[in-house]
Amino acid sequence: MKLKSSETWNQHVVKKGNKSLILDKIKDSSPISRATVASQTGLNKGTVSSLVSELIEDHLIYESGPGKSSGGRRPVMLLFNNDAGYSIGLDLGVNYLLGVLTDLDGNVHHEKMLTFTNLTYNDIESKLFSVIDYLIANAPASPHGIIGIGIGVPGIVAKNGEILLAPNLNWENIDLKTVIEKRYDLPVIVENEANAGAYGEKKFGVGKDFKNIIYVSAGIGIGVGLILNGELYKGNNGFSGELGHMTIQVDGAPCRCGNEGCWELYASEKALLNNAKKLTLSPPSEEDFCLASLVELAENGDEEVIELFAQTGDYLGVGINNIINIFNPQQVIIGNRLATSQKWLSKSLNKRVTNQALWFQQSDLQINFSELSTHSTALGMAAFSIENFLRFSIQDRNLV
DSSP states (O other): OOOOHHHHHHHHHHHHHHHHHHHHHHHHHOSEEHHHHHHHHTOOHHHHHHHHHHHHHTTSEEEEEEOOOSSSSOOEEEEEOTTSOEEEEEEEOSSEEEEEEEOTTOOEEEEEEEEOSSOOHHHHHHHHHHHHHHHHHTOOOOSSOEEEEEEEESSEEOTTSOEEEEGGGTEEEEOHHHHHHHHHOSOEEEEEHHHHHHHHHHHHSTTTTOSSEEEEEESSSEEEEEEETTEEEOOSSSOTTOGGGSBSSTTOOBOTTSOBSBTHHHHSHHHHHHHHTTSOOSSOOGGGOSHHHHHHHHHTTOHHHHHHHHHHHHHHHHHHHHHHHHHOOSEEEEESGGGGGHHHHHHHHHHHHHHHSOGGGSTTOEEEEOSSGGGHHHHHHHHHHHHHHHHHHTSOTTTO
């Protein structure tokens, strides 16, 4: 009897769900036998055997030598094929561009970093092409090749990937997603860099063991990514996390976003550099005012620079205190370029939070600096592309 379309669709949904369940189990538990997959997923052995065959044919898993036997024939083991394809993750900052090439487990195989100042959109587009071309050229041969490109940007991104506003880049209504897709004929994901950074920390960094995480991306500007109940929270229209533009100083300095007294005007890398330019430092030339040079001066005992870092850490603590009182997280992670200055920021930051956060909010709270540092966003974007690829790969080939 011919199946009705609704019955066919229901079978497709069930098969897709089972295939995803099996792939996730093998990915998380390699090496693992078919029998153990069936036992731990609750699926019957026939279903597991059939879907495992499809996954092997798709090069997403492979068989290895026999494992340990609990009696009888030793089982053939299944492993996730993390070299089946490669993902490109890009972190587009205001003054830098970092690109990574990862396998399907997020392991970095190649990376390229560029720094720049005050480039036009067309100039930055050219830099993006250069980095992507480099990573593609250096990708090892694989069954699926480059499976996608993810780009994290410091701005507000619509659900369709359009960059609505990136004030620190002077961008409005930029459809970068379409530009990259047309050039490379690959799936492209564009996302807010702080959201990507939060996801990168959850997947690969110090956030692995936590479900309620606030990620503070402290670079030229400040963005915030929210992991709530284990999931990335993006808000009703995808615009959550713009806490770098919360007001911490009434009638404060004007911000490019149109507001006044925004947090990032006082606690960002740009704020630190602007304040450093007011001092008489050695070396004093304009081009030498960068975060690395200030860290070096602090390491050499420059008291004025050490005080600048302490002031920036204090302002970071002001905003983080507000965030703690709103979200009651398990963990706050400070990432992006300022995370490299943990030694000079942490004391004043922690002092501010300890003195001002409500005492019951501080119970079971951890404040960490990212161990991934500048790589959180790029790795998060690579992970978004990997997950998009794997979702598509488990579609029922007879119905797609």
